[in-house]
Amino acid sequence: KNQVEQSPQSLIILEGKNCTLQCNYTVSPFSNLRWYKQDTGRGPVSLTIMTFSENTKSNGRYTATLDADTKQSSLHITASQLSDSASYICVVSATSGSARQLTFGSGTQLTVLP
């Protein structure tokens, strides 16, 4: 069964600090992995997409890593800001022929305090 596990479930940090969110998956056959940011009261917004051959990808202060061998991804946030407070969702896509499946994690709720 395809699964995506995210940790921690919630995280509180002070403004200006760095943090790392984890995503472990058991999805096959792997196609790509995305990180979404969901602000309270809004829909998710894509931060990064990573394919099998990519190890690291950055989007401003957000850096995602992917280890396809261990089936792990991380999202590192540098110099956190209050606006980073949100839920961060890991989504893994599996594609086999005409079959497609998206598996969502439960998200990590990040709170950045002043």
Next chain:
Amino acid sequence: ETGVTQTPRHLVMGMTNKKSLKCEQHLGHNAMYWYKQSAKKPLELMFVYSLEERVENNSVPSRFSPECPNSSHLFLHLHTLQPEDSALYLCASSQDWWGTDTQYFGPGTRLTVL
């Protein structure tokens, strides 16, 4: 502005009511999706439409009835819902239903069933 709008933003209904959720995308995409988001649970994909044809129905109860009259509009008709159906219902669109395309989400409709 994500280019995907949803109305209403909030809806309270009784179990015997009939209501509809509306989604509109202004991005020229070919695929549209309905998701259910419950507290502390992963997003649940309900329906997928590609070029106005339903391509996925993830064992959703018949009290939820989707309609896609054209590639820009998607509806979710609700009738005789249960209190456990209370959740945030998100609409999304993507260029095509290939699993690799970025999905753009609307802000969601917060549904409460009394």
